[in-house]
Structure formats: C-alpha cells, structure tokens
Amino acid sequence: MRRLIIDTDTGSDDVWAIIAALRAVENIHVEAITVVCGNVSLDLCVKNALIACEVANTYFPPVYRGMARPLVREKLFTADYVHGSDGLGEMHLPDPARQAESGHAADAIIDLVMSAPGELEIVTLGPLSNLAMAYLKEPRIAENIKKLWIMGGTGFDQGNATPAAEFNVYVDPEAASIILGAGFPAIWVTWDVACSGTPITPEDVKLLLANDHPIARFCYRCTQSLREYDRKKFGHEEFGIIDSVIMMALIYPEIMRGAYDAYCEIELNRGIAYGYFSIDKHKQLHKPCNATVCSQVDAAAYKQHLFHLLTY
Numbered sequence: 240m241r242r243l244i245i246d247t248d249t250g251s252d253d254v255w256a257i258i259a260a261l262r263a264v265e266n267i268h269v270e271a272i273t274v275v276c277g278n279v280s281l282d283l284c285v286k287n288a289l290i291a292c293e294v295a296n297t298y299f300p301p302v303y304r305g306m307a308r309p310l311v312r313e314k315l316f317t318a319d320y321v322h323g324s325d326g327l328g329e330m331h332l333p334d335p336a337r338q339a340e341s342g343h344a345a346d347a348i349i350d351l352v353m354s355a356p357g358e359l360e361i362v363t364l365g366p367l368s369n370l371a372m373a374y375l376k377e378p379r380i381a382e383n384i385k386k387l388w389i390m391g392g393t394g395f396d397q398g399n400a401t402p403a404a405e406f407n408v409y410v411d412p413e414a415a416s417i418i419l420g421a422g423f424p425a426i427w428v429t430w431d432v433a434c435s436g437t438p439i440t441p442e443d444v445k446l447l448l449a450n451d452h453p454i455a456r457f458c459y460r461c462t463q464s465l466r467e468y469d470r471k472k473f474g475h476e477e478f479g480i481i482d483s484v485i486m487m488a489l490i491y492p493e494i495m496r497g498a499y500d501a502y503c504e505i506e507l508n509r510g511i512a513y514g515y516f517s518i519d520k521h522k523q524l525h526k527p528c529n530a531t532v533c534s535q536v537d538a539a540a541y542k543q544h545l546f547h548l549l550t551y
C-alpha cells in the first residue's frame with residue numbers, strides 16, 4: 240500500500256483532493272495531513288482539512304498545524320477572493336469535532352519520513368513553506384522520501400496570482416526555491432497542465448450529482464465562491480479543481496500522458512516576475528535538471544477517477 244502525506248492550504252479545490260485521496264482506500268493510505276497557510280489563514284485551513292476528513296467518511300488521519308506565514312515574505316497573500324472568506328464557498332460550517340494534533344507539521348513530516356526511509360510519498364497542494372521548513376530542520380528528508388508531487392508553477396501560461404506567478408509559488412517563492420535546490424525526487428504539475436481540458440463543465444456537474452451522493456453535493460457546494468469567481472472573471476460556467484488533478488495523477492499515474500526533466504528556477508527578485516517558475520525545457524542554460532515536469536494529463540480519465548471516488 241502506498242503511504243502518503245498530504246500538505247495542503249485547504250481551500251475548496253484542496254478539499255476535493257483530500258476527500259478523493261481518503262476514499263481511494265485500495266490504492267493509498269494517507270498517513271498525515273499537514274496544513275499550511277495559503278488560500279486562507281492557517282486556522283481556517285486547519286478547520287477545512289478536519290472538515291474534509293469528516294466528509295470523506297473513511298478514516299481520519301492525524302492533521303498537523305504548520306506554517307502560519309511564508310518563510311520570508313512579510314505578509315500572507317491569500318486567495319479568499321477565489322475560495323470565499325472561509326475557504327469553502329462561504330459555508331461557514333461549525334467547528335469539526337476533531338482537533339489537530341499538538342505537534343508542528345514540519346516535525347510530523349520529518350518524523351514520518353525518517354521513520355520509514357524510502358516509503359513515504361508527499362503531495363503538496365499549497366505553498367511549500369511546511370516542506371521547506373522541514374527540509375531546513377532535517378535535510379536528509381530529501382533523500383529519504385519515495386516521491387514528491389508538487390502542484391505549483393505557471394508552466395507556459397499566464398500565472399493566476401500575477402501574470403508571471405502561480406499562487407502556491409507566489410505565496411512563498413523562497414520556500415519553492417529551497418525545495419527546487421534540495422534534491423527531492425519531485426514531479427511538478429503546473430497550472431497550465433492542471434487546467435488543460437480538466438475544468439468541470441455543467442454536463443460534468445449533472446453527472447457528478449446524478450445519484451445525489453452527499454459527498455458530491457458537499458464538494459459542489461463548497462466551490463460556490465470559486466464558481467462565482469470563474470464566472471465573473473472568465474464569463475464561463477466551468478471551474479477548475481486544480482488540486483484534484485495532481486491527486487488523481489498521483490493515485491493513477493497512468494493518466495499522466497508525459498513528463499520531462501528540466502532545470503527549473505524561481506525568480507526571487509521582488510519585481511514584476513517575483514515568484515515566476517522558469518522551466519528550461521529546451522536545456523538552453525546547460526544546467527543540471529532539478530525537477531521532472533508533467534506535460535499532459537488525460538482529462539477524461541482524471542474526471543472518471545475523481546467522480547467515482549466522490550460518488551461510490
């Protein structure tokens with residue numbers, strides 16, 4: 240059984256990914272959920288992670304509080320304008336029964352990885368502040384994890400936080416840069432690839448809600464702010480559940496249609512391109528590759544797996 244740590248800045252798309260992972264009981268076991276600030280404040284991200292575990296209704300992994308702000312940036316840049324002030328489409332749900340564990344997320348990552356060298360996979364769905372802090376404390380985690388899956392970077396499209404930067408990298412560019420230079424066995428699923436063909440259409444929604452499953456209904460409801468944002472900004476009814484794309488690629492790697500190794504670098508100068516994730520796809524810089532980048536995901540297979548996990 241594959242053993243997984245989910246690192247998340249629990250907004251509405253993270254929630255779909257967490258619920259799907261917890262319900263993929265035949266494929267993976269979620270050993271821990273480590274929470275980082277990002278889409279909303281750390282406290283709300285922790286609350287939303289606990290709620291996602293309750294809604295999944297399978298088993299309840301330990302949830303750990305992590306970084307409440309980026310490593311270097313003076314203030315937290317959030318995406319409440321996308322996911323709602325509570326991160327869950329203004330549902331403002333009551334506090335979950337379960338609490339987070341007492342330890343810090345960075346220590347939980349270190350303890351789990353170093354207790355089982357070569358066994359743990361980590362997927363990061365948010366800014367890389369927790370993983371970077373864990374690495375700074377214990378650099379050996381880089382050579383002791385089995386695989387690192389990162390949702391981040393713009394790829395070859397416009398950014399979603401700024402024209403140059405994707406949100407997860409933009410919130411903590413220094414953390415992303417530390418991870419790039421640390422030697423993790425990392426595969427990056429970038430914004431452009433995660434958005435390609437995958438947005439949920441009105442026809443998909445009908446399919447997802449066809450059997451009126453409570454989990455599917457919850458997932459749809461918690462994206463209310465996300466859907467309103469996409470409708471206002473882009474004038475269409477479809478909406479992207481970005482974190483669920485990398486989660487399906489992790490659980491079902493056959494849906495990835497290609498990947499390549501490249502030298503990648505993050506822009507850390509505080510100008511217009513701060514947080515830009517540069518991919519030297521054509522090896523123009525003649526520098527050693529430090530990342531694997533996913534080039535395409537089978538969107539139909541992604542949706543088929545995701546919808547099954549949310550409605551069985």
Ligand code: RIB
Pocket residue numbers: 248250252253277278318364365366390399405406407430481482
């Ligand atoms: O850029 C998209 C990413 O930023 C997603 O993980 C979303 O949840 C936010 O964290």
Ligand code: CA
Pocket residue numbers: 247248249250252253278364365482
């Ligand atoms: Ca996220």
